[in-house]
Amino acid sequence: MNVLEVRLGELSYPIYIGSELLGDSAVLTPHVGTGGALIVTNETVAPLYLQRVKHSLKDIRHDVVILPDGEAHKTTTTLELIYDALIAGRFSRDVTIIALGGGVIGDMAGFAAATYQRGVRYIQIPTTLLALVDSSVGGKTAVNHRLGKNMIGAFHQPACVIADTSALQTLPDRELRCGIAETIKYGLIRDPEFFAWMETNLGGLLARDEDLLAQAINRACQNKAEVVAVDEREQGERALLNFGHTFGHAIETGLGHGEWLHGEAVAAGMCMAADLSVRLGRLRQDQIGRITRLISAAGLPLRAPRSIPPERMLELMALDKKVLAGQVRLILLDDIGSATITADFDADALRDTLSACREVA
Amino acid sequence: MNVLEVRLGELSYPIYIGSELLGDSAVLTPHVGTGGALIVTNETVAPLYLQRVKHSLKDIRHDVVILPDGEAHKTTTTLELIYDALIAGRFSRDVTIIALGGGVIGDMAGFAAATYQRGVRYIQIPTTLLALVDSSVGGKTAVNHRLGKNMIGAFHQPACVIADTSALQTLPDRELRCGIAETIKYGLIRDPEFFAWMETNLGGLLARDEDLLAQAINRACQNKAEVVAVDEREQGERALLNFGHTFGHAIETGLGHGEWLHGEAVAAGMCMAADLSVRLGRLRQDQIGRITRLISAAGLPLRAPRSIPPERMLELMALDKKVLAGQVRLILLDDIGSATITADFDADALRDTLSACREVA
Numbered sequence: 160m161n162v163l164e165v166r167l168g169e170l171s172y173p174i175y176i177g178s179e180l181l182g183d184s185a186v187l188t189p190h191v192g193t194g195g196a197l198i199v200t201n202e203t204v205a206p207l208y209l210q211r212v213k214h215s216l217k218d219i220r221h222d223v224v225i226l227p228d229g230e231a232h233k234t235t236t237t238l239e240l241i242y243d244a245l246i247a248g249r250f251s252r253d254v255t256i257i258a259l260g261g262g263v264i265g266d267m268a269g270f271a272a273a274t275y276q277r278g279v280r281y282i283q284i285p286t287t288l289l290a291l292v293d294s295s296v297g298g299k300t301a302v303n304h305r306l307g308k309n310m311i312g313a314f315h316q317p318a319c320v321i322a323d324t325s326a327l328q329t330l331p332d333r334e335l336r337c338g339i340a341e342t343i344k345y346g347l348i349r350d351p352e353f354f355a356w357m358e359t360n361l362g363g364l365l366a367r368d369e370d371l372l373a374q375a376i377n378r379a380c381q382n383k384a385e386v387v388a389v390d391e392r393e394q395g396e397r398a399l400l401n402f403g404h405t406f407g408h409a410i411e412t413g414l415g416h417g418e419w420l421h422g423e424a425v426a427a428g429m430c431m432a433a434d435l436s437v438r439l440g441r442l443r444q445d446q447i448g449r450i451t452r453l454i455s456a457a458g459l460p461l462r463a464p465r466s467i468p469p470e471r472m473l474e475l476m477a478l479d480k481k482v483l484a485g486q487v488r489l490i491l492l493d494d495i496g497s498a499t500i501t502a503d504f505d506a507d508a509l510r511d512t513l514s515a516c517r518e519v520a
Numbered sequence: 521m522n523v524l525e526v527r528l529g530e531l532s533y534p535i536y537i538g539s540e541l542l543g544d545s546a547v548l549t550p551h552v553g554t555g556g557a558l559i560v561t562n563e564t565v566a567p568l569y570l571q572r573v574k575h576s577l578k579d580i581r582h583d584v585v586i587l588p589d590g591e592a593h594k595t596t597t598t599l600e601l602i603y604d605a606l607i608a609g610r611f612s613r614d615v616t617i618i619a620l621g622g623g624v625i626g627d628m629a630g631f632a633a634a635t636y637q638r639g640v641r642y643i644q645i646p647t648t649l650l651a652l653v654d655s656s657v658g659g660k661t662a663v664n665h666r667l668g669k670n671m672i673g674a675f676h677q678p679a680c681v682i683a684d685t686s687a688l689q690t691l692p693d694r695e696l697r698c699g700i701a702e703t704i705k706y707g708l709i710r711d712p713e714f715f716a717w718m719e720t721n722l723g724g725l726l727a728r729d730e731d732l733l734a735q736a737i738n739r740a741c742q743n744k745a746e747v748v749a750v751d752e753r754e755q756g757e758r759a760l761l762n763f764g765h766t767f768g769h770a771i772e773t774g775l776g777h778g779e780w781l782h783g784e785a786v787a788a789g790m791c792m793a794a795d796l797s798v799r800l801g802r803l804r805q806d807q808i809g810r811i812t813r814l815i816s817a818a819g820l821p822l823r824a825p826r827s828i829p830p831e832r833m834l835e836l837m838a839l840d841k842k843v844l845a846g847q848v849r850l851i852l853l854d855d856i857g858s859a860t861i862t863a864d865f866d867a868d869a870l871r872d873t874l875s876a877c878r879e880v881a
Contacts, residue, residue: 193845235596246667251843274635276841277662277673278753301638306607312638313674392639480637482612484554 160186161373163380165296166388167316174296174320174380176373181284181323182211187257188219190319192280194253195220199241199268201228204260204286207329212259212284221257222248226264231417233263233303235311241271255280255318261287261334262294262421266309269300273315283317286326288338288372289422292345292379295320297387297397303416307478308408314392322380324373332458337422339364339457342375344429345382347450348399351496353378358449361456398481399498402490403429406463409475413467419460426459427516435512436492439504446495462516469513521547522734524741526657527749528677535657535681535741539730542645542684543572548618549580551680553641555614556581560602560629562589565621565647568690573620573645582618583609587625592778594624594664596672602632616641616679622648622695623655623782627670630661634676644678647687649699649733650783653706653740654761656681658748664777668839669769675753683741685734693726693819698783700725700818703736705790706743708811709760712857714739719810722817759842760859763851764790767824770836774828780821787820788877796873797853800865807856823877830874 160177175186196219200209205225213221224244226237245254258268258281265283272281283295301312327335339361346354356378357364363371383400390397406428410419433450436442451461463472481488486502489509493499521538536547557580561570566586574582585605587598606615619629619642626644633642644656662673688696700722707715717739718725724732744761751758767789771780794811797803812822824833842849847863850870854860 235600239596242665242672243667246665246671246839249838249843251846252841253844270635274631274672274674276671277660277675299638304603304607306604310607310637311603311635313635314638477610478607480613482610483614485612 161377163377163384165316165384167391170316172317172319174322174384176322176324176376176380178325178369178373179323180321181208181326182215184215184217186321187212187215187282188217190282191216191219191255192253194251194255196255196257197221197241197245197248197250198223198257198259199226199264199271200259201226201264203228204264208259208286208326212257226267229417230263230303230411230421231415233267233416235302238267238271238302241268242275245271245275252276252279255282257282257284259284259286260290261285262290265290265295266299266301266312269298269315269317270302270312273300273313278315280318281315283320285320285322287330287334288327289334289341291322291327291376292338293341293383295322296380296383298391306412308411308416309480322376324369324376327367327369327372333420335365335367336458337420340422340426340429340454340459342379343453343457344400344402344425345379347429347492347495348402348490348498349496350378350382351494353382354495358453361453365457398500399490401481402498403432405476405479405481405487405489406431406472408479409472410463410467412475412478413471414464419464423460426454426457427461427463430454430461431463431512431516432490433492434516435489435504435508438508438511439491442492442494446492449495462518463513465518465520469510469517472513473509522738524738524745526677526745528752531677533678533680535683535745537683537685537734537737537741539686539734540684541682542569542687543576545576545578547682548573548576548643549578551643552577552580552616553614555612555616557616557618558582558606558609558611559584559618559620560587560625560632561620562587562625564589565625569620569647569687573618587628590778591624591664591772591782592776594628594777596663599628599632599663602629603636606632606636613637613640616643618643618645620645620647621651622646623651626651626656627660627662627673630659630676630678631663631673634661634674639676641679642676644681646681646683648691648695649688650695650702652683652688652737653699654702654744656683657741657744659752667773669772669777670841683737685730685737688728688730688733694781696726696728697819698781701783701787701790701815701820703740704814704818705761705763705786706740708790708853708856709763709851709859710857711739711743712855714743715856719814722814726818759861760851762842763859764793766837766840766842766848766850767792767833769840770833771824771828773836773839774832775825780825784821787815787818788822788824791815791822792824792873792877793851794853795877796850796865796869799869799872800852803853803855810856823879824874826879826881830871830878833874834870
């Protein structure tokens with residue numbers, strides 16, 4: 160087991176990374192408070208892992224709430240099911256919420272923890288690669304609004320993250336690829352060596368070599384922890400972690416949440432941001448070649464779906480949370496491993512990107 | 521105009537107290553950010569004060585959302601109307617939410633500010649005495665769950681509080697008395713001189729002498745600011761501000777939110793907590809006499825409604841946010857001006873209080 164630390168002063172917490180951690184009582188129980196626990200999971204994950212987590216809680220009083228699976232359910236309506244379970248179980252401010260699942264479960268359980276009785280403790284046990292390398296670390300919690308992704312949320316740091324690499328053996332291929340999209344992101348924005356490592360090892364990752372997966376998760380979490388430590392509230396560098404996400408969120412909202420998976424939308428979004436970076440003379444043509452080759456080899460989409468016209472994409476992008484003073488801000492690449500956030504780009508170039516990076520009919 | 525400061529390091533903010541501040545552009549506009557404003561108010565307050573606030577915003581872009589009035593609407597359903605207005609107006613992270621109204625508006629607009637795009641700026645412009653002396657200061661935001669009051673919320677400090685004493689001239693008598701209940705609370709838990717001052721000046725306050733009201737608001741806000749400065753997140757002393765509230769919230773939830781006003785429920789709750797304090801030998805009989813005389817003179821209830829049986833009160837009190845490790849914690853008085861939070865009390869004495877402090881048929 161490897162332990163990384165997210166350094167945030169009083170809010171610091173460990174990320175435990177290793178095999179078969181999910182049922183390890185010695186890892187989990189020291190982080191559960193005195194007021195019992197509510198496990199929040201979904202109908203896909205529960206049959207696979209719920210019993211192991213329940214068992215590892217031993218004699219700690221706990222309830223379970225099982226939510227429907229998928230991004231389409233990341234709503235305030237589903238959130239109410241968590242609140243209802245907390246109140247029905249008479250849990251108080253000393254409860255610990257345990258998020259067992261992918262990014263949707265982590266985001267929703269985390270937001271419930273941020274807001275139940277004005278804030279309670281929670282633990283992330285991610286079961287998808289996307290959650291392992293990205294969403295479970297850093298304290299971003301949220302639900303979607305029908306008009307925009309993650310519009311309602313809070314920053315609320317977990318008490319710990321338990322990253323069990325064994326959980327990836329049961330993950331559907333499509334979700335594995337989504338996690339790889341977010342992993343590639345770290346290489347693109349700040350870690351060129353990791354990008355090169357991904358180029359070399361993509362085959363092994365797709366074949367679920369557990370040692371390679373553990374290496375990728377370690378490196379990704381290390382990157383995430385470094386960024387969050389210097390900018391918890393996304394006043395600066397943390398915004399770079401949203402590389403590809405302004406395009407990606409527009410795709411997700413435009414199609415209806417859940418049509419494309421988050422990682423798929425982000426993959427296409429990263430290609431679009433790279434395309435725009437080339438048009439603006441920031442990125443070299445051969446670099447975009449490396450990027451699209453890796454994303455394509457991972458079986459991820461390179462373009463936005465045909466069904467969302469460029470004008471609609473623009474409209475949806477204007478709802479992005481990075482908009483300031485009415486200006487859309489985008490994260491652009493200057494190199495593989497170097498990114499900038501800027502509102503200073505040519506609107507025509509963006510239109511060209513939106514037209515060019517659209518699936519052919 | 522008097523200016524108090526709530527000292528919370530980077531989160532510090534001023535409370536402006538004075539007459540005719542509500543339309544004062546020079547007070548309001550320096551606290552509005554670059555991304556425009558959304559005024560959140562209700563259908564009672566809007567006809568009285570909305571135009572003045574709109575006018576004071578001058579050329580700052582702003583939208584308005586007018587909510588139904590009353591505690592019964594302090595729900596996640598009403599909250600959605602604020603989110604919808606924010607998204608429909610295409611407001612970004614740099615928006616400023618302006619809460620114009622009483623405690624319900626302040627709590628809901630504040631919670632929307634805490635959670636829209638993971639947190640935006642907001643300003644409190646309280647228009648009821650209760651909001652002026654209590655809820656607008658200190659950053660507690662919340663909505664009710666049908667099973668419990670303020671169950672869903674966050675700590676989120678405002679950018680400033682604009683306390684316009686003139687607004688009290690339009691306040692219904694019943695609401696004025698509710699504010700007096702929370703004002704008396706400060707005297708009881710930590711400021712015996714203020715309690716004595718209230719005994720002397722209650723008549724003038726009920727007659728809406730603006731100078732006396734301003735003095736009461738200043739003293740109450742000073743007390744609140746001191747407590748919040750040492751304990752923002754209610755780990756210690758701040759819990760004392762909930763004196764009377766465990767009983768009061770049980771009354772509000774038991775009757776259905778909005779039947780009794782919050783200040784009325786708190787007034788009865790304070791009498792019940794004092795009664796229990798006497799039964800437990802903490803408080804002298806003659807002191808409870810002073811307390812009930814003042815609360816009664818303010819035209820506030822001294823007992824819980826007949827319709828909620830003691831067993832139901834106990835059940836509802838067990839949902840209180842101060843419950844820890846399954847134990848109800850209550851704030852008890854040792855003297856006028858001195859309070860303690862404790863889970864160490866005789867359960868039979870509590871039952872006796874609940875039976876004795878119930879309206880006669």
